Amino acid sequence: MQPVLDENTDLKCVILDIEGTTTAISFVKDILFPYIRKNLKKYLETHWEEEQCQGDVQALREQSINDSEEKKSSADKLQVVSPKILSNDENLELTRQSVVDYVLFLMDADRKVTSLKQLQGHMWKQAYSTGKVVGQIFEDVLPAIKHWISERKKVYIYSSGSVEAQKLLFGHTAEGSILEFISGHFDTKIGAKVEVDSYCKIAKEIGCKNKEILFLTDVTREARPAKEAGCQVAVVLRPGNAPLSDEEIQEFPHISSFSELYAEGSGVEKAKLVKK
Missing domain, CATH: 3.40.50.1000 (HAD superfamily/HAD-like)
Incomplete structure (x- = not known):
């Protein structure tokens, strides 16, 4: 041998x-990721005006723009079109919902992009600090x-x-x-x-x-x-x-x-x- x-x-x-x-994969799959899905909308509503949250949103917005540009240059016409994150000048409720839609899109596609991981990390920090996640x-x-x-x-x-x-x-x-x-x-x-x-x-x-x-x-x-x-x-x-x-x-x-x-x-x- x-x-x-x-x-x-x-x-x-x-x-x-x-x-x-x-x-265990189950910890991420059954605890961490569901926490994001369940609490994302409320988290954005609560922390929207904070500098850290706006930084996360902007990073996600830039990623969504990159996705759109890559789609335009791709010859694969069957490629799924990613949701677009609205600007902060748009209706506030619709803008926040567009962030939710894009984050869930990334998670469903199992994308390993830094902007998504950054937002998730900030949300999990709150969960760990309050004992909701161990x-x-x-x-x-x-x-x-x-x-x-x-x-x-x-x-x-x-x-x-x-x-x-x-x-x-x-x-x-x-x-x-x-x-x-x-x-x-x-x-x-x-x-x-x-x-x-x-x-x-x-x-x-x-x-x-x-x-x-x-x-x-x-x-x-x-x-x-x-x-x-x-x-x-x-x-x-x-x-x-x-x-x-x-x-x-x-x-x-x-x-x-x-x-x-x-x-x-x-x-x-x-x-x-x-x-x-």
């Missing part, structure tokens, strides 16, 4: 995805993070969700805040998770060679560019995650628990991950 963790390379950094990796992580996550830190490795988060949303989740878990154990956060501002260059940028920013990084994610479309960038990778199998194809199983090492990455109590990293 071929070990996945390179025994000839000193692993210095671990980068963790969130959804389906540290946290961050969830799998039980093997915190022990593994503490183990890596004890081995002088640094742990980072890289998620499509905004940095603010990441900090909210890890700052309000059932175990309390675990932000002290995380050295840094990255979101789509560094680049898309499906692009090789994103992982190179992260490596440069954290001062690690690409080969000294282990990236853990639940999807191969993110693992593949990280691997192409020269990082070590493993796909995490969690309840509710999409199953891997036979080809993906052959292509990538995979684990069901972070604890599989180290020998319990020995303080020595295990090259346990193998392509099965």
